[in-house]
Amino acid sequence: MSQDELILRRFESGDSDGVWHLHRTASQDVGVCGPEGAWEDDLRHIEEVYVGSGGDFVVAHIGARLGAMGGLKPVDDDVAELKRMRVDPVFQRRGLGRRVLRELESRAVALGFKWIVLDTTTIQVGAQRLYETAGYVRCREGMLHGYAVIFYEKRLTGQDDPT
Structure with a gap:
């Protein structure tokens, strides 16, 4: 994939x-795609939920x-939650996820x-590797929507530190 194609x-x-198709395809590819449900409603209202x-x-x-x-x-004024990171299986392992993350x-x-x-x-080892090599720190583990998950956080650079 050359840069000028992206x-x-x-x-x-x-x-x-x-977006809906990519979400379902990528989720199925990694084995985390259950029946459609309310937990996916944000993808039906991206302008409102994310941008707006x-x-x-x-x-x-x-x-x-x-x-x-x-x-x-946004979670609050200081914290944003990274959501719905998906890479088409055809384009995985080419740095595309890292570009979107940056x-x-x-x-x-x-x-x-x-x-x-x-x-x-916990079964998305590629995603874990991406986040950890990008400086995200594991905070805890838990369950969401019936899946075992790992929670991460990262302090962003370029921000004034109030302390």
Whole structure:
């Protein structure tokens, strides 16, 4: 994948079907895709849940194909939650997830967040590796929607430290 093929930008309404398809495809590929449910409602309302709430949502297109995505959902004034990081299985292990993650971190700093928190399932070893090599620290483990998950956090650089 050459860099000139990649277009990384904010979600637009025309991306809705592609985002839903990528979410389901990538989730099935890693074995964390159950029946559709209310826990996925945020993906039906991206403008409101992510962008309109003071966060952001980015998509990465390779040619006409949606290759990756991810969102920032505000928790409070200082903390954003990284959500819905997905990479099309066809494009995995090519640095696309890392590019989306860096873009979201940059946007989080620009939006004034000081921390990013996230969770990923214990079976998503690739995601764990991505987050840990990007400086995320494991905080605890727990259960969400019937899956064993690991909770991570990262202090963002470029922010004034009040202490």
